[in-house]
C-alpha cells in the first residue's frame with residue numbers, strides 16, 4: 486500500500502524541524518497578541534463557495550467534497566480564512582470588547598492540485614486573521630508578522646510584493662475595463678476564462694492555462710482604477726511598511742486566487758536560487774465584507790496564510806540549518822543481569838528528574854551500548870557494571886571531553902543535576 490498522491494509522511498528527524506517552526510510561529514503570535522483558534526477539518530461546502538468564490542480554481546477544481554451519511558455536502562477545508570470567519574460570526578466574537586479579534590491557526594488544508602515541488606494535496610498552513618479593524622496599521626502588522634517568522638528562522642532571500650485591489654467602486658471600474666479588454670478575443674481563451682468574463686473577469690488574470698496569452702500582459706491594472714480613498718489607504722499601508730523597515734515591491738498584477746480580497750493584497754516569495762518553480766511562500770490580504778457575507782455584522786478583516794512545506798523548501802534552498810535540539814542528557818550503559826535490572830529504576834528516576842535518558846533494550850555488548858549512546862548524541866554516559874553495583878557507585882563519562890568521575894549510586898540523580906546545571 487502506498488501513501489496517497491500529493492501527501493507525505495513526516496518522519497522523526499524531520500518532525501523536529503516542524504516542531505521548531507511551529508513553536509516559533511506560536512511564540513511570535515504571543516508577541517503580536519494573536520490567539521489560537523481551532524476549527525474542524527471539514528465544513529459545509531457552501532461556506533467555501535460563498536467565501537473563496539465559485540469562479541475560483543479552488544472551488545471549481547480543487548476541493549475534496551463528499552456527501553456524508555446524512556446527505557450533507559461537506560468539504561475538507563482548502564484554506565483557513567472561511568472557517569475563521571464562520572467561527573467569528575457563530576461565536577459572536579464581534580461582540581467582544583477586545584477589537585480587533587486577532588486569531589491564528591495551524592493545521593492541514595486540502596486541495597486537489599497537480600502535485601509538484603512545493604505543491605501538495607495535503608499541506609499545513611499557519612495563518613492569522615485580524616477582524617474588526619480598518620486601520621492600515623493592522624495591514625502592516627500582519628505583513629510584519631509573516632516577515633518576522635521567515636527572518637527569525639534565518640531566511641534572507643525574500644521578496645514582498647504588495648498591491649491594492651481597492652474598494653467595491655474601484656473594482657467595478659476595473660471590471661468594466663477588463664471586460665472591454667478581453668471580450669473581443671475571449672474565444673482564444675480556455676472555457677473557464679470564457680465563463681469568468683461575465684461572472685468575474687479578474688479571475689482571468691490568474692488563470693494557469695492562459696498565463697502566456699499576450700492580452701494578459703497588456704490587461705488594465707487595478708491600480709489605475711483606485712478611488713481616492715482606496716489609493717490613500719494603500720499609501721498609508723506602504724508608509725507603515727517603510728516605517729517598519731520592511732522592503733517591498735508594488736506589483737499591479739498581483740490579484741490573488743481567492744475572491745474575498747479587497748484593498749491590500751500581498752505575497753511573500755523566495756528569491757533563493759534553485760528554489761522550484763513555485764516561489765510563493767505566503768499570501769494574504771484584506772477581506773472587508775466577508776464577515777457580512779457569512780452572516781455577521783459589517784466587519785473589516787485581514788490575514789495571511791503560509792505553508793510549512795514551502796517554508797522548509799525555502800530554508801533548504803538557502804542552506805539554513807534549523808537549531809533543532811539533538812541529543813540526550815544521559816545514556817545508561819550496564820553490564821551483567823543485576824546491573825541491567827538496576828538501570829530500569831535508575832532510568833525512570835532520571836526521566837522523572839526532567840532529563841532525557843535512554844538505556845539498552847537489545848541486550849547489546851558494552852561496546853555496542855557505547856556506540857548506541859554515540860548515535861543518540863548523549864552528553865553523558867553513565868556506566869554501571871557488576872563491580873560498581875557492589876560498591877554502590879556509578880561511573881559518569883562526559884562525552885564532550887571524555888572526563889570520567891565516580892559518583893555514589895544513592896545520590897546519583899542529585900549529583901547529576903548539579904553537574905548539568
Ligand code: HAM
Nearest residue numbers: 564566604605608766767768769770788789790791792
Ligand atoms: P493561498 O494563497 O491560497 O491563500 O494560500 C496561502 C499559502 O498556502 C500559499 O502561499 C502557500 O504557502 C500555501 N499553499 C497553498 N496551496 C498549497 C499547496 N498545494 N501545497 C503547499 N502549500 C500550499 C489562502 O489560503 C488564504 N486563506 C490566505 C489568507 C488568510 N488571506 C487572508 N487571510
